[in-house]
Amino acid sequence: MTAESAPTPAGFPDTSPGSLFATTTAIAGHEGDEIEAYLARPAGSRSRGGVVVIHHMPGYDRETKEMVRHFAELGYDAICPNLYSREAPGASPDDAAAVARANGGVPDDRLVGDVAGAAAYLRSLPYANGKVGVIGHCSGGRQSVLAACRLDDIDAAVDCYGAFVVGEVPPGLNLKVTNLLPDLPNLSAPLLGLFGDQDQHPSPEQVAELGRLLTEHGKDFEFHTYEGAGHGFFAPNRPAYNVPAANDGWARIAAFYGKHLAAEG
Amino acid sequence: MCTYTTIKDVIDGSAKGAGGEWFHVSDITVYFDHPVHAMAEHTLNIDFTDPSRGPSARVAVELTADSAVRLVEAIQAALAAVPVEMRV
Numbered sequence: 001m002t003a004e005s006a007p008t009p010a011g012f013p014d015t016s017p018g019s020l021f022a023t024t025t026a027i028a029g030h031e032g033d034e035i036e037a038y039l040a041r042p043a044g045s046r047s048r049g050g051v052v053v054i055h056h057m058p059g060y061d062r063e064t065k066e067m068v069r070h071f072a073e074l075g076y077d078a079i080c081p082n083l084y085s086r087e088a089p090g091a092s093p094d095d096a097a098a099v100a101r102a103n104g105g106v107p108d109d110r111l112v113g114d115v116a117g118a119a120a121y122l123r124s125l126p127y128a129n130g131k132v133g134v135i136g137h138c139s140g141g142r143q144s145v146l147a148a149c150r151l152d153d154i155d156a157a158v159d160c161y162g163a164f165v166v167g168e169v170p171p172g173l174n175l176k177v178t179n180l181l182p183d184l185p186n187l188s189a190p191l192l193g194l195f196g197d198q199d200q201h202p203s204p205e206q207v208a209e210l211g212r213l214l215t216e217h218g219k220d221f222e223f224h225t226y227e228g229a230g231h232g233f234f235a236p237n238r239p240a241y242n243v244p245a246a247n248d249g250w251a252r253i254a255a256f257y258g259k260h261l262a263a264e265g
Numbered sequence: 266m267c268t269y270t271t272i273k274d275v276i277d278g279s280a281k282g283a284g285g286e287w288f289h290v291s292d293i294t295v296y297f298d299h300p301v302h303a304m305a306e307h308t309l310n311i312d313f314t315d316p317s318r319g320p321s322a323r324v325a326v327e328l329t330a331d332s333a334v335r336l337v338e339a340i341q342a343a344l345a346a347v348p349v350e351m352r353v
Binding site: 056172 | 269273319
C-alpha cells in the first residue's frame with residue numbers, strides 16, 4: 001500500500017492525551033517579512049500558553065526542532081522561527097548558518113521583529129491563553145533576554161548560557177553583537193537563567209554580574225548554575241551534554257513556564 | 266560559547282562539494298566556534314564557498330585547534346618547498 005492510498009486513520013488528528021502534531025509553516029516576521037517556522041502543538045482543545053524557541057547560531061536544526069516538540073509535549077504551543085529564512089531559504093541548516101555568519105549574523109532589530117511575529121502567531125492560534133514565553137540557548141540565550149527587554153508582551157524568558165548579555169564584546173568580531181547593558185532596565189518579563197560553572201562565556205563572574213544588575217533594576221529573576229557543567233550542557237548530540245544539568249534544567253524550565261504561562265484566574 | 270569571531274577573505278580555487286561536483290570557490294569564512302559535526306566544544310571552522318551559487322555551494326571543515334595549527338604549518342611547508350616562480 002502506498003502512502004497516497006493509505007486510509008486516513010479514524011479520528012485523525014489524534015486528540016488522545018499526549019498526542020501532538022508538528023509542522024513547518026510560514027509566519028510574518030520583522031517588518032511583515034514572510035519567514036519559515038517550525039510549529040508543534042498539543043492535540044485537543046485545552047487552553048495553553050505558547051513558547052517561542054530561538055535557535056542557536058548553528059541554525060534551525062533537528063535538535064532545536066526536537067526542543068519545539070518537547071514544549072508541545074509539555075502542553076504548550078511552541079514555534080521556532082527560522083532566523084535565516086531571508087539569507088538562505090530552503091538551505092540545509094548548517095549551510096544557512098554559514099551564509100548568515102558570512103553576512104554578519106542576525107541584526108538585533110530583525111531578531112526582535114521575528115520573535116514578535118512568532119509570539120503574535122502563537123496568540124492567534126485556537127485555544128491560546130495569550131501567554132507567551134521565549135527561550136534560547138547560547139546566542140539564542142542572549143537573544144531571549146534581548147526580546148524580553150525590547151518587547152513588552154513577553155510573559156517569561158529563559159536564557160540558557162547566553163554570552164554577551166553582560167561583559168565586553170571583543171573588537172573585530174565582524175558580527176553584529178553588543179552586550180545588553182543598555183537594555184536590561186527594560187526587561188519586562190521574569191527571567192530564568194541556566195548556566196554551567198565550567199562555562200567561560202558567560203563566566204560565573206558574568207552570571208553574578210548579571211544577577212547584581214537585575215537586582216539593582218528590581219527585576220524578577222531566578223538563576224541556577226550547575227556544578228561541573230560547561231557551555232552547551234543541554235545539547236544531547238554534543239560532547240558537552242551533561243545529563244544531571246540538562247534534566248534539572250528541563251525541570252526548572254517546566255516549573256517556570258508552568259508558573260508564568262498559565263491562564264490567569 | 267558562540268565566539269562570534271568571523272574572518273572573511275576572497276580566494277581563487279576549486280573545491281569538491283556534496284554530490285561529488287567540483288566548483289569554483291571565491292570566498293572563505295574562518296571562525297573558531299561550535300562545530301556541527303566534530304566532537305569538540307569548539308573548532309576552527311573554514312567554509313570555502315561561492316556565494317553566487319547559493320548556500321549549498323560550500324565545502325566545510327571543522328578542525329581542533331591543534332589540527333588547525335598543523336594544517337597551517339603543512340600549507341606553509343608545502344608552499345616553502347617550491348620555487349616562488351611556480352606560484353602562478
